[in-house]
Amino acid sequence: MNDHAISAIGRYVRTDLQPRLTGLLATPVTLFGWEHAHRRDRRRLSRKRLQLGADLTAFCLPPLAALTVLWTTGPHTPAVLAISLTELAAVAVLATQIIRYADLTRPTATHRPHLEGEPKSDTSPRGACPQRADQPAHTHPTLNPAALWDHLAAALAWLDAANPRTDHEISMRILKITEEAGEVASAYIGMTGQNPRKGVTHTLHDLSGELCDVLITALVALATITGDTDTAQAALDRHLTERGPRLRALTRQQVIDGSGRKASSGGR
Missing domain, CATH: 1.10.287 (Helix Hairpins)
Structure with a gap:
């Protein structure tokens, strides 16, 4: 949960907060550079994979081991089997959510925040971004x-x-x-x-x-x-x-x- 919350905060800073703050500056500067720099670390993916393995081991492996022991030693009554299958489904859902929010994607060259008011183009000036529908359009300050x-x-x-x-x-x-x-x-x-x-x-x-x-x-x-x-x-x-x-x-x-x-x- 904490890892997911931290990733969500970083995503908000990169894609929402940074473009809006940059749009208020008279001269474009790099804000929150760490949020982009640490994602370009070549060892980031290996660390994220290790974290994913640790999460799956800590939260999914123990219940699966317990279910294996239960199915091996019994009892095998209908009620016990029904409850164990329900627990197995819950573990599968938990594992899916852990993998889904592991954030193992590589940063791409075209994924970057844009400043409001500039054209939607991969070749636009640094910091350009699509205009949000709920915000008034304004001209990005040009260099004097x-x-x-x-x-x-x-x-x-x-x-x-x-x-x-x-x-x-x-x-x-x-x-x-x-x-x-x-x-x-x-x-x-x-x-x-x-x-x-x-x-x-x-x-x-x-x-x-x-x-x-x-x-x-x-x-x-x-x-x-x-x-x-x-x-x-x-x-x-x-x-x-x-x-x-x-x-x-x-x-x-x-x-x-x-x-x-x-x-x-x-x-x-």
Whole structure:
């Protein structure tokens, strides 16, 4: 009973409480991370199986042993047999309930809480969830670009205070991008369960977070080599402005090619 109650509390925290609290925050953060992290422990299933075996041994084995002794030694009167069969049915129901609530399922990559107001999609931003019918719809707070650059400025100041911008330090900040990209690859492998020994160890939420870390690390490196966050923002804006015409040309060509294929197939 206690094990079932604890599992029910954890399920409520993961699927109900966490999404609602996250939806109230101006900046998405990971809440109750332990509720997801401990379920990704590769030894969790073995512990749950041991717990299941202990529960069945403690609560089901003794009555079955007693019934076996009774049926072996007697008496075998109709009343005794009827009562023993009733007890056997009760033990079977108890065993079924213990197994049912053992929670032996593996966490899946697509099972994660969603924030209200965001689209129902596996590729939605971290924390997205279906809108509940009994709650008013509201728009999930979006990232303020100014807040992003303020965050980067604070990170840059912290790094400069700890490690002045020597040639070695600048190189390390650039190489840090590669390290974070490796963590993205690790999260994707863990999300797909590609390693049969470890199984599924990460979620789409984890992968999204690692990708965000790559973006932040790259922008910090950009601010490092350009001088500060204002110069980095100007460099990024200039780069996007220069690449804009090329992207529009590619998009326009894609539309033309698509129209040509439609016309060609229609004339056949």
